Amino acid sequence: MGANGTVAKHYGQGAAMEVCSAEQGHTAASKCFDDDGRLKRTGTMWTASAHIITAVIGSGVLSLAWAIAQLGWVAGPAVMLLFSLVTYYTSALLSDCYRSGDETTGKRNYTYMDAVNANLSGVKVQVCGFLQYANIVGVAIGYTIAASISMLAIKRANCFHVDGHVNPCHISSTPYMIIFGVAEIFFSQIPDFDQISWLSILAAIMSFTYSTIGLGLGIVQVVANKGVKGSLTGISIGVVTPMDKVWRSLQAFGDIAFAYSYSLILIEIQDTLRAPPPSESKVMRRATVVSVATTTLFYMLCGCMGYAAFGDNAPGNLLTGFGFYEPFWLLDIANAAIVVHLVGAYQVYCQPLFAFVEKWAQQRWPDSSFITGEIQLSIVSSGFKLNLFRLTWRSTFVVATTVVSMLLPFFNDVVGFLGAIGFWPLTVYFPVEMYIVQKKIPKWSSQWVCLQLLSLGCLIITIASAAGSIAGIMSDLKVYKPFSTTD
Numbered sequence: 001m002g003a004n005g006t007v008a009k010h011y012g013q014g015a016a017m018e019v020c021s022a023e024q025g026h027t028a029a030s031k032c033f034d035d036d037g038r039l040k041r042t043g044t045m046w047t048a049s050a051h052i053i054t055a056v057i058g059s060g061v062l063s064l065a066w067a068i069a070q071l072g073w074v075a076g077p078a079v080m081l082l083f084s085l086v087t088y089y090t091s092a093l094l095s096d097c098y099r100s101g102d103e104t105t106g107k108r109n110y111t112y113m114d115a116v117n118a119n120l121s122g123v124k125v126q127v128c129g130f131l132q133y134a135n136i137v138g139v140a141i142g143y144t145i146a147a148s149i150s151m152l153a154i155k156r157a158n159c160f161h162v163d164g165h166v167n168p169c170h171i172s173s174t175p176y177m178i179i180f181g182v183a184e185i186f187f188s189q190i191p192d193f194d195q196i197s198w199l200s201i202l203a204a205i206m207s208f209t210y211s212t213i214g215l216g217l218g219i220v221q222v223v224a225n226k227g228v229k230g231s232l233t234g235i236s237i238g239v240v241t242p243m244d245k246v247w248r249s250l251q252a253f254g255d256i257a258f259a260y261s262y263s264l265i266l267i268e269i270q271d272t273l274r275a276p277p278p279s280e281s282k283v284m285r286r287a288t289v290v291s292v293a294t295t296t297l298f299y300m301l302c303g304c305m306g307y308a309a310f311g312d313n314a315p316g317n318l319l320t321g322f323g324f325y326e327p328f329w330l331l332d333i334a335n336a337a338i339v340v341h342l343v344g345a346y347q348v349y350c351q352p353l354f355a356f357v358e359k360w361a362q363q364r365w366p367d368s369s370f371i372t373g374e375i376q377l378s379i380v381s382s383g384f385k386l387n388l389f390r391l392t393w394r395s396t397f398v399v400a401t402t403v404v405s406m407l408l409p410f411f412n413d414v415v416g417f418l419g420a421i422g423f424w425p426l427t428v429y430f431p432v433e434m435y436i437v438q439k440k441i442p443k444w445s446s447q448w449v450c451l452q453l454l455s456l457g458c459l460i461i462t463i464a465s466a467a468g469s470i471a472g473i474m475s476d477l478k479v480y481k482p483f484s485t486t487d
Contacts, residue, residue: 043272065306072234203344218305229311250468
């Protein structure tokens with residue numbers, strides 16, 4: 001796929017090109033355009049790090065105390081560190097596949113699918129596309145659930161504060177899912193990654209805000225307990241049955257995998273970086289180091305401190321499971337920060353799917369004014385143009401994911417399942433296979449064998465984690481009634 005087969009990075013790009021040509025002529029093309037003829041990219045290591053942190057430090061961080069409670073003080077942090085190292089290593093492999101051939105002058109691959117198509121072939125491309133976009137849909141559903149739970153928690157925290165902890169404060173999450181969906185319909189009209197950098201930066205700040213509050217409350221609870229709770233092996237058999245211990249431990253692996261899941265949008269983030277030197281892959285490696293190290297530090301602190309505070313009773317969602325009741329206003333701030341963050345994270349994750357469908361529609365009906373036409377909105381900034389197909393398609397997508405979220409509001413189990421099914425193929429298998437082809441690594445060489453063993457080990461973890469999460473969802477479905485109030 002070349003530049004002609006991709007969606008324009010800006011719907012108003014043609015006007016900008018005319019300005020460049022009119023003001024500076026053909027000799028200044030290199031000042032206005034990159035080597036693929038597109039307007040110059042302006043992304044830096046810091047904007048890429050913000051995109052990654054926005055995608056990674058999501059709702060998953062709040063389930064880590066529960067995950068560590070299932071695994072214990074030894075296996076919990078060890079598994080978290082393992083996933084961080086695997087994510088960093090495979091992300092570095094994937095970043096090398098942004099350009100085919102030379103890392104500074106080779107043909108660009110604009111999306112994850114483009115990279116797979118350039119390096120692999122046949123059924124693998126179709127399988128990758130299905131998994132990537134299915135995972136994006138799943139993440140959108142998961143984030144809608146998480147956002148509604150946080151909005152619900154604000155209401156319940158105020159209820160508990162006024163009426164006391166004895167009052168069950170039964171409230172339905174459905175209205176809050178609708179509110180979140182309406183907000184996403186509005187923000188989904190932002191055309192692409194380049195124009196949501198400000199939203200990513202805001203969301204990254206929010207993620208640090210609620211993570212810091214969760215960490216602080218955990219420390220206060222440990223001090224109040226006059227000691228650290230928890231055990232070396234996690235929740236004890238007796239508190240749960242031996243089979244439940246197995247399923248919960250496997251689900252914990254999925255939760256931790258989800259907390260590091262962002263490889264499926266790495267290439268799209270890398271495509272926002274300004275042109276070499278240095279090469280985009282080198283900048284992306286630095287961004288990955290910064291973001292993965294930062295998120296791992298926060299994960300360790302929040303997850304471990306949450307487990308230390310509550311031990312085996314660590315809630316599935318640290319700030320909404322009501323391990324903490326006071327100060328209620330601080331919980332409100334933390335949960336509001338979660339909602340703002342998830343608004344941005346939803347957009348960061350869904351942009352590749354939005355672009356894929358819009359590119360297909362433009363190729364299928366290039367002469368349709370509904371598909372390609374634009375309407376200038378004078379009530380907004382002068383640079384924004386509304387596309388009717390974008391409005392219709394993205395709004396429909398948001399409505400669909402919101403409705404599904406209303407039917408399946410199981411935060412921990414959904415998070416674990418998404419992490420499990422997306423981790424091996426998108427974070428490990430395809431990056432490893434593409435890197436082998438890109439670097440022409442000989443079959444059965446020591447490097448080839450090590451990469452295949454890494455892939456095999458992660459496949460086993462994925463299958464086990466998915467089984468644990470499915471068991472949890474089946475258990476929840478036995479007692480769940482759609483659109484009912486929340487206990």
